Amino acid sequence: LPLRIAPVLSSAAQVVERTLYVHLHPGLNLGSTGQARPVFIPPVPDVSSLISRLYSNAADVCGHLDVRVLLTNFRAQKVLTGTGGTNNPFPSPQTLSHSPEVVLTDFPLKDPGQSSLVAQCLKRYAGHCYTCTPKLASVLLHPLLGTLEAEKQEEEQEKGGAADSELLQTYSDVVVGGTFDRLHGAHKTLLNISCLLANKRFVIGLCDTELLKNKVLKELIEPYALRLERLEEFLQDIKPSLQYEIVPLSEPFGPSITDSDLQCIVVSEETRKGGEAVNKKRLENGLSELVLYEIQVIKDAHHSEMEEEKISSSSLRSRLLGTLLRPPKDNPYLPASPYVIGLSGGSGSGKSSIARRLEALGAVCIDSDQLGHETYRPGSAAYQRVVQEFGEDILNDDGTINRRVLGRKVFGNKERLKSLTDIVWPEIALLVKHKIQQAKEEGKQVCVVDAAVLLEAGWTEMVHEVWVTIIPEEEAVLRITARDGVSEEDARRRLQSQWPNAQQVEHANVVLCTLWEPDVTQRQVQKAWDLLQKRIQKR
Ligand SMILES: CC(=O)SCCNC(=O)CCNC(=O)[C@H](O)C(C)(C)COP(=O)(O)OP(=O)(O)OC[C@H]1O[C@@H](n2cnc3c(N)ncnc32)[C@H](O)[C@@H]1OP(=O)(O)O
16 A cells, blocks of 8 residues: 555646545455445554655645545454444544545556446445535546556565554553644644544644744744644544644643643654653653654655755745745735835845845835935925924034934834834835836836835835845844944844834735845745746736
């Protein structure tokens, strides 16, 4: 069976668009006139390696599909024969969160004339197990199994002829912990194997905000409620008979060190140490140690040089940089051309370097900071009002406004900052609109409005899309102090005058991050630009 997985998944991926449920029934005979019935399959150790392999192959050959291995028909119970119905895992069809529209099989036909009988038999079998759509279609897959022989030899060598007829040890109460951001193959393997090991209750500690503070690109982690919803849906599909308890984790241990009913904790090579720490704490708390069940880390065949080898949520998050995270809202009052990108981001986030890269790719860049400085020119409309509002001590000897002094008066003081921006934002906005009009007249396609506080100023009405650059606060402070020669305190005050990264990301169509080497930033910008061109062409 393991050897058939990749070819079967590849051919299934040609038929399926979204969710691929996998129901395992080795030896199922769909070619006889007798009814094919589901039976209980004992969870032998091979099943757990098969599950890992399935998700790891799925990541390689059909990464766009949401694959879920169903476990209702797995049970350690001895098969009772002749007692009528006790050996039926599906007394009534199980309802899945997405009703199957098509049922696929890799059952090999003995001759082509058999196909309609097999298709009928397959549909009946599927309908017996799961609630399917009334017009359930059936497809007989013909996976290309060409290289199976060679692989088979390899497989046998790997196994070294180990006997695996013994049942997998199972437990009444099993626990795991994690962030479960953007549920991927490695998470699903962990969850599936835990469900296989658990007979009664499965406790999941789900990391909450406090535990995510140091994660890479934490702003792109899905909100707790969404992660919870996805977990619940997945678990309900794969083994509805289990009792699930998903609890928020605000510290690393959660219920694992206080729940006396727990028997087993599922860990990976990387989290084994955490599992051992749990046991130490349990002993201190007078509780019995948990069995540590270790699963193998799944390799990510598509990982880049920069990324970790294993499938990881942080790699998945970094791949989101430069892509369209949420579609832009259509604004009927905005002229279609030029297409205007509002580029925002906290101080020190590398916004201006991104603007320059976009300029090199063909965009017209409008620097709002610079335009802001122009509004302070003596004789301008804003000049008088600013001096009136903030006093003559903001003036240099030559009568020009000393922006450094003005900055100290407003950063860290919400009311003063508002008084200033109430005066200058409308003026800057006029200048920005003028520049956009100029670009239009010159037939330019894309304008980038580089504006540090675009969202705070409510300028989203002026742009087609919002792009946001983010950087961890500590890195921003280092950059600001080095670049602008201001104190750490002043840098923090400036940052506190702006929306935090997470709030900006909530409003962003595209997010970029300049934390790594310049060529990594360049690749993000190129990706964002290429995808933007496609969007503009579509319009
Ligand atoms: C909607 C917009 O984004 S318009 C562009 C931003 N300009 C404004 O909001 C106008 C008000 N601000 C100002 O006039 C000036 O920033 C002053 C006078 C307060 C300080 O001037 P300077 O010392 O020359 O600093 P400068 O203008 O270069 O800005 C320094 C940093 O302050 C931040 N900043 C600017 N305005 C604001 C503001 N209103 N709120 C919070 N932070 C701001 C910027 O992010 C900038 O950092 P960055 O270049 O790393 O992005």
